[in-house]
Every structure is written in C-alpha cells, then in structure tokens.
Amino acid sequence: MTDDQQLRVSKISEGTVIDHVTGGQALNVLAILGIDGSGGEEVSIGMNVPSERLGRKDVVKVEGRELSQDEVDVLSLIAPAATINIVRDYDVIEKHRVERPGEVVGVLRCPNRNCITTKDEPVDSRFAVLEDGVRCAYCDTIIRESIADHIHVG
Amino acid sequence: MPQDHIISAKHLSRADIESVLDRAAEIAADPEAVSDRHAGKLLGMLFFEPSTRTKMSFTAAMKRLGGDIVDMGPVDQSSVKKGESLADTVRVVEGYADALVMRHPLEGSAKMASEFVDVPLINAGDGAGQHPTQTLLDLYTIRESAGFDDLTVGIMGDLKYGRTVHSLAHALTNFDAQQHFVSPESLKLPRGVRYDLHEQGASMREHTELDEVLDSLDVLYVTRIQAERFPDEDEYRKVAGEYQIDAETLASAKDDLVVMHPLPRVDEIASDVDETDHARYFQQAHNGVPVRMALLDLILEGNL
Numbered sequence: 001m002t003d004d005q006q007l008r009v010s011k012i013s014e015g016t017v018i019d020h021v022t023g024g025q026a027l028n029v030l031a032i033l034g035i036d037g038s039g040g041e042e043v044s045i046g047m048n049v050p051s052e053r054l055g056r057k058d059v060v061k062v063e064g065r066e067l068s069q070d071e072v073d074v075l076s077l078i079a080p081a082a083t084i085n086i087v088r089d090y091d092v093i094e095k096h097r098v099e100r101p102g103e104v105v106g107v108l109r110c111p112n113r114n115c116i117t118t119k120d121e122p123v124d125s126r127f128a129v130l131e132d133g134v135r136c137a138y139c140d141t142i143i144r145e146s147i148a149d150h151i152h153v154g
Numbered sequence: 155m156p157q158d159h160i161i162s163a164k165h166l167s168r169a170d171i172e173s174v175l176d177r178a179a180e181i182a183a184d185p186e187a188v189s190d191r192h193a194g195k196l197l198g199m200l201f202f203e204p205s206t207r208t209k210m211s212f213t214a215a216m217k218r219l220g221g222d223i224v225d226m227g228p229v230d231q232s233s234v235k236k237g238e239s240l241a242d243t244v245r246v247v248e249g250y251a252d253a254l255v256m257r258h259p260l261e262g263s264a265k266m267a268s269e270f271v272d273v274p275l276i277n278a279g280d281g282a283g284q285h286p287t288q289t290l291l292d293l294y295t296i297r298e299s300a301g302f303d304d305l306t307v308g309i310m311g312d313l314k315y316g317r318t319v320h321s322l323a324h325a326l327t328n329f330d331a332q333q334h335f336v337s338p339e340s341l342k343l344p345r346g347v348r349y350d351l352h353e354q355g356a357s358m359r360e361h362t363e364l365d366e367v368l369d370s371l372d373v374l375y376v377t378r379i380q381a382e383r384f385p386d387e388d389e390y391r392k393v394a395g396e397y398q399i400d401a402e403t404l405a406s407a408k409d410d411l412v413v414m415h416p417l418p419r420v421d422e423i424a425s426d427v428d429e430t431d432h433a434r435y436f437q438q439a440h441n442g443v444p445v446r447m448a449l450l451d452l453i454l455e456g457n458l
Binding site: 112113114116117119120122135136137138139140141142 | 263280350
C-alpha cells in the first residue's frame with residue numbers, strides 16, 4: 001500500500017472508500033447512497049484533491065457500510081472512473097472499479113414533465129444506460145449532460 | 155413472435171408490419187368473411203384525450219369483426235375525475251374486456267399501463283410519444299399508393315411533438331426508404347427518435363424548407379403544428395402558419411407524389427390539394443378500419 005493510499009483509507013476501520021470520484025461529485029455520491037447525515041453515519045469527504053489519474057478527484061469514506069451492487073451501478077453514471085475499496089479491520093480487502101450497468105431503476109427522475117413516471121403512479125423510473133448518457137424506458141427522453149442533476153433518492 | 159401489446163412502432167419488425175398489412179388487404183377484399191369472427195369478444199376503450207378517427211375506426215373495426223366495445227367514456231365522467239390512478243383504471247377495465255385500446259396525454263403511459271394488465275393493450279397515442287396503429291394504416295396507404303421499394307419520403311410539420319411522425323420514422327427503418335424531415339428548427343425530431351434512426355442506420359436528412367427536397371419525393375407526409383402540445387403559447391405562435399402547402403406548391407413535385415396527413419388538418423394543406431391526384435389523406439383515414447380489423451384479429455388470435 002502506498003503512502004497516498006494509506007493516507008486516504010487507513011482512517012476507517014470497516015466500510016467503504018469510494019476513490020477517484022469525478023471532482024465535485026462527492027455530494028451527489030452521498031445523495032445516491034441516501035446519506036444526508038440524519039442517520040448518524042460517519043462520513044469523510046475529500047473534494048477536488050489532486051489526482052495523477054484525474055487531475056482533481058473526490059474521495060468519500062463511509063464507516064460501517066459496504067455498498068450494494070445497485071448503488072455501485074448508479075455511482076458509475078456520475079463517477080465512471082471511481083474505484084470501490086471495501087475495508088475491514090483497517091485493511092482494503094477488496095478493490096474494484098465501477099462498471100456501467102444496463103439500466104438503473106428508481107434513482108433518476110425523468111426531466112420530461114409529460115412522462116408518466118413523473119406522476120402519481122405506482123411505477124419506478126427506469127433508465128437504460130447508453131454509451132453517452134441514459135434514456136427513459138417509458139418516454140424515450142435521453143439525458144446526456146448533468147445526469148447527477150436528475151438523481152432522485154428517497 | 156407473438157406480441158402481447160402494441161406499444162411502439164420501434165418494436166414492429168418488417169415481418170410484423172407485412173403480416174398486418176397482408177391481413178388488412180384480405181379483409182378489405184372480403185369484409186363479409188370476417189363479420190362474425192370475434193363474436194362475443196369485447197374491446198375496452200380507454201380514451202383519456204380527444205379522438206375522432208382513431209376511436210371511431212377501432213369501434214368500427216371491432217364491430218365489423220362481430221365483437222363489441224366497452225367504453226370508459228369521457229374522462230370528466232369517469233373515476234379518473236375522482237383521482238384514480240391510471241394503473242388502477244386499467245387493472246379494473248381489463249376485467250371487462252378481451253383487449254384494451256388506450257390513448258393518454260402522457261408519454262410512456264401505454265408502456266406503464268401494459269405492465270399492469272394481462273390482456274393485450276394497444277397504444278392509440280401516448281402524448282407526444284408514439285402512435286403505432288396510425289403508422290400501420292400509413293404504411294398500408296404507402297404500400298397501396300407507392301410501394302415499399304426505393305422510397306423517398308418527406309415528413310413535414312411538427313416533428314417534435316408529432317407522435318405519428320415518431321412512429322412512422324421508426325417503422326420506415328424496416329424498408330428501403332430515404333427520410334427527409336422538414337420542420338422549423340424549434341420543432342425538429344426529438345433526440346430519442348434521432349438516436350434510434352441513427353442506431354438503425356436509417357438514411358435521413360433534416361431540412362427547414364420543403365423546396366429543398368420536394369421534387370425528389372414519392373411521399374409527402376404533412377402534420378399539423380399542434381397548439382395543444384406546446385408548453386408555451388409564444389413558442390407556438392412563432393411557428394403557427396408555417397409549412398402550408400397548396401396545389402401551386404406541388405407544381406414542382408413528381409406527378410405521382412402521394413400527399414398524406416394523419417388528420418385533422420387545420421390549414422397546412424389547402425383544400426385545392428384535395429382535387430389533385432396527389433391527395434391521399436381521406437383514403438388514408440378510411441384505411442384505418444381494415445388495418446385495425448387486421449390488427450385486432452391477429453392480436454385476439456395471438457398471431458402477431
């Protein structure tokens with residue numbers, strides 16, 4: 001483990017370090033995870049820290065929590081270069097990059113005000129993940145820019 | 155492959171389309187032969203926004219097959235007025251009917267509704283989204299009038315909000331067709347439709363003036379600029395009244411150009427076009443009955 005890695009990951013005993021998040025997206029990562037502080041989670045954030053690979057990156061450390069695959073899938077939309085480090089007893093026991101899923105369900109709000117998923121109906125939003133964006137499976141609206149603006153959690 | 159629901163023209167293959175059109179031609183040639191074919195069957199009519207041609211032609215089609223309809227009636231006299239969700243409405247009505255036809259002002263409504271029912275559901279227009287059965291009768295009319303080989307089709311008017319355009323553009327990717335889209339900049343095809351056409355490798359070009367392409371067209375499909383679809387009235391006023399054609403406009407067109415329109419028209423096709431050999435829009439509307447008879451027949455038999 002390099003000094004740089006130790007500096008970033010050694011401070012949590014159990015949980016997840018999400019590294020190489022696109023600079024400025026850390027708060028959106030927390031939104032995806034449904035973390036707003038009210039649940040008492042222990043969270044550390046580094047924003048716009050220097051990175052050899054990305055220039056600037058964000059780092060999110062969540063104590064006592066390992067991410068589900070659904071959460072990782074959605075993270076990939078706003079942080080395609082992110083790495084997920086699972087930490088147990090101060091050691092990184094698993095490390096992998098995020099992979100873009102085929103679709104994401106229930107986490108993005110369709111920007112088309114005339115889309116049925118934006119109304120009071122018992123249906124989750126569903127977006128197919130394209131190479132360069134996402135697409136509503138109901139109304140076909142494509143979002144290419146600022147996907148994080150459409151995150152709708154809780 | 156059997157289809158439970160007809161939601162989008164995107165999901166219609168050339169084989170599906172030709173199956174419906176061939177059946178429609180058989181029915182048109184001998185409608186008496188199918189007059190009792192679906193006796194005792196009921197078609198549920200769920201029209202959440204106004205319709206004349208689509209609703210009446212589905213009604214006529216079902217009755218000419220020997221079946222009948224159960225109609226939700228106007229929205230303001232239904233449980234929708236009491237706040238019932240669409241999901242609940244369709245789940246209730248599927249218990250009354252063998253198949254459902256639904257028109258709704260919201261995009262994606264037909265897809266969502268289809269996820270709550272087991273009987274076949276036919277999308278008769280979902281907001282600015284899709285109108286696949288209109289496309290089937292459009293294609294029937296094109297096949298009758300111009301054939302499907304080496305077609306050059308111009309589609310003009312409201313391409314942004316025009317659901318008939320979106321469905322037709324998708325369906326034409328199954329054929330050897332060049333598509334020319336003519337509209338004001340503000341009413342160009344939506345990103346999603348352009349994405350699909352690109353993915354399908356469709357031959358397509360976009361224009362702002364009809365005279366850039368008119369003399370090359372075999373079919374000119376005109377649509378109304380729909381005031382009711384504009385979120386902003388000012389945006390509508392900027393383009394209202396553009397893209398009108400009359401008999402003089404068509405002087406430079408091919409003699410056998412076919413002019414189509416899903417109707418209703420307002421002022422985008424002058425009445426003097428009606429008297430020319432180009433006009434095909436009333437025939438197009440009449441074709442709605444045999445085409446929808448064919449579609450209902452195939453769906454009720456589980457053969458589509």
